[in-house]
Amino acid sequence: MSKAKPALRVALLGCGVVGSQVVRLLREQADDLAARVGAPLELAGVAVRRLGRKRDADVDPALLTTDAEALVTRDDVDIVVEVIGGIEPARSLILAAMAHGKSVVSANKALLAEDGATIHRAARENGTDLYFEASVAGAIPLLRPLRESLAGDRVRRVLGIVNGTTNYILDKMDSTGASFNDALEEAQALGYAEADPTADVEGFDAAAKAAILAGIAFHSRVTAADVHREGITEITAADVASAKGMGYVIKLLAICARSDDGRSVGVRVHPAMIPRSHPLAGVREAYNAVFVEAESAGRLMFYGAGAGGAPTASAVLGDIVAVARNRIAGTRGPEESTYADLKVHPMGDSVTRYHVSLDVADKPGVLARVAEIFASHDVSIQTVRQEGRGDDAQLVLVTHRASDAALSGTIKDLRDLNIVRAVASVMRVEGDDTP
Missing domain, CATH: 3.30.360.10 (Dihydrodipicolinate Reductase; domain 2)
Incomplete structure (x- = not known):
């Protein structure tokens, strides 16, 4: 009979809408989670801003602390879960946790999008995991299929x-x-x-x-x-x-x-x-x-x-299980992959179709003049609809695919025409090539 493995200890940063649901799921699904991981998961502590605040989850007051840095650097903590959001103090706390060998699960899209390079580098240098499925699209398994499948x-x-x-x-x-x-x-x-x-x-x-x-x-x-x-x-x-x-x-x-x-x-x-x-x-x-x-x-x-306490907590728990399994096996999950190093091209180079609505003078030659402006920027018109309204008319045009720069130049020239009262709206058109 195999010897039972010691519990893995989880420190939670934040006990709001998502954090409270993480606490609930850890408690209610403790037996199932232990079976899936191969060892029990125990809540080591919960860092909050105010101790006396009423919370959605039934948290043992002895687990609450306002000293988040002391919590994430404790020797008895294996995994740190960050659901406080924002840039600071989240970044500093995550970096401190990794420096002390803790793997991190985060739902912090703002931090990862602004300074993910620093967080990923710290995970690599300290040999820890960084999982962040909950940062995009809540409960939907999306990042792991992209990153692994x-x-x-x-x-x-x-x-x-x-x-x-x-x-x-x-x-x-x-x-x-x-x-x-x-x-x-x-x-x-x-x-x-x-x-x-x-x-x-x-x-x-x-x-x-x-x-x-x-x-x-x-x-x-x-x-x-x-x-x-x-x-x-x-x-x-x-x-x-x-x-x-x-x-x-x-x-x-x-x-x-x-x-x-x-x-x-x-x-x-x-x-x-x-x-x-x-x-x-x-x-x-x-x-x-x-x-x-x-x-x-x-x-x-x-x-x-894509959002909400329970759905997002579901993604967080999935990451906790993955990280816990890695720690037991002595392995790590996939690191950040940036080998392609593709540049992000400017918006002007993006190509799509456009829906343009113009308020114009209702008189002969208007459509021809408008069409000339589109043609001068190599923007081809697919459909045109015109509705008269007294001395004015509404002209609605849908283009073929063109660059954003070409369309911007077209709109600029249209606004300079005295026959165009106003460019009422410009809307991109997507999805015609996806069944």
């Missing part, structure tokens, strides 16, 4: 919805005709949006996730600063209605793609119109979904709850 393949593109708050808002605008502000208020009332929703609605959250995805998918170092970012605050009910009338829906997309020559990658986050026949169009409310296109595996789709 597709390690023998060549990823061409990653396209997806990675922010539940914005997806909920845009879904409500599409299904009910609500304005952006009304849909945001509803999201806040239901707890899908923070009191300050800037990180979500301005695309910062999605941009951090896109940087992490691109880095893993293309074996290159990508930071949040490399990501072209646009939010959804300028999307109007009229934009949504126009897209709907053409058989499209508007989504905030994270798009990571190799260039045609394979020498660089584009990483961008922005609203885009996608056909209602596209699988991403059916992703409702606060759910996430990501397409991965690889040369041999073809097109894969990952779908599920």
Whole structure:
């Protein structure tokens, strides 16, 4: 009969929405987790800001501490789980833990997207694991398939919805005709949006996730600063209605793609119109979904709850189990892979289609003059729709594929035309090549 292995001790940084669920799962699933790992998992301590605060989880007060650095450097701690978010003190605490030989599980997308190089280097130099599945798309197993299951393949593109708050808002605008502000208020009332929703609605959250995805998918170092970012605050009910009338829906997309020559990658986050026949169009409310296109595996789709305490804690627990198994076996998980060292090309080099809405004078020759401007920048028009409104008209044009730089030049020249009253909206069109 084999001798029972000693328990592995887990230090938890943060006991908020996600941390409290991690505590609950460690307690409720203790026997199953021990069987899966090969040794018991014990909670060594929980670092919090305020000891007296009421918490969702039933935590033994003796485990609580405000001295996070002392906790992560204790000799009896094997694994440190960081769910406090932000850059500091999270970075310093993770580095201190690794310096003391602790493996780390993190859900911190902002830190990994801003300074992942430092964290990965510390893990390598100290011989510890760094797992971070929960940093992107909540409960959806996404990073490990990219990092491990597709390690023998060549990823061409990653396209997806990675922010539940914005997806909920845009879904409500599409299904009910609500304005952006009304849909945001509803999201806040239901707890899908923070009191300050800037990180979500301005695309910062999605941009951090896109940087992490691109880095893993293309074996290159990508930071949040490399990501072209646009939010959804300028999307109007009229934009949504126009897209709907053409058989499209508007989504905030994270798009990571190799260039045609394979020498660089584009990483961008922005609203885009996608056909209602596209699988991403059916992703409702606060759910996430990501397409991965690889040369041999073809097109894969990952779908599920992208946020929330329990779903994110599920991903954290999966990483804890993986790290614990590695420690027992005396091995480590995969390190950061940046061998390809592909450069991130500027947004102007990105190629897609565009939906352009113009308020113009309703008189002969307007369409011809507008078409000349598009042609002068080598932007080909696919469809045109015009609606008269007295002395003015609305001109809606959808282009063939063109570079972002060419479209920007086109829009600049259109704004200089006296027959163009206003460029009402410019929206990228994606997904026509994905069944």
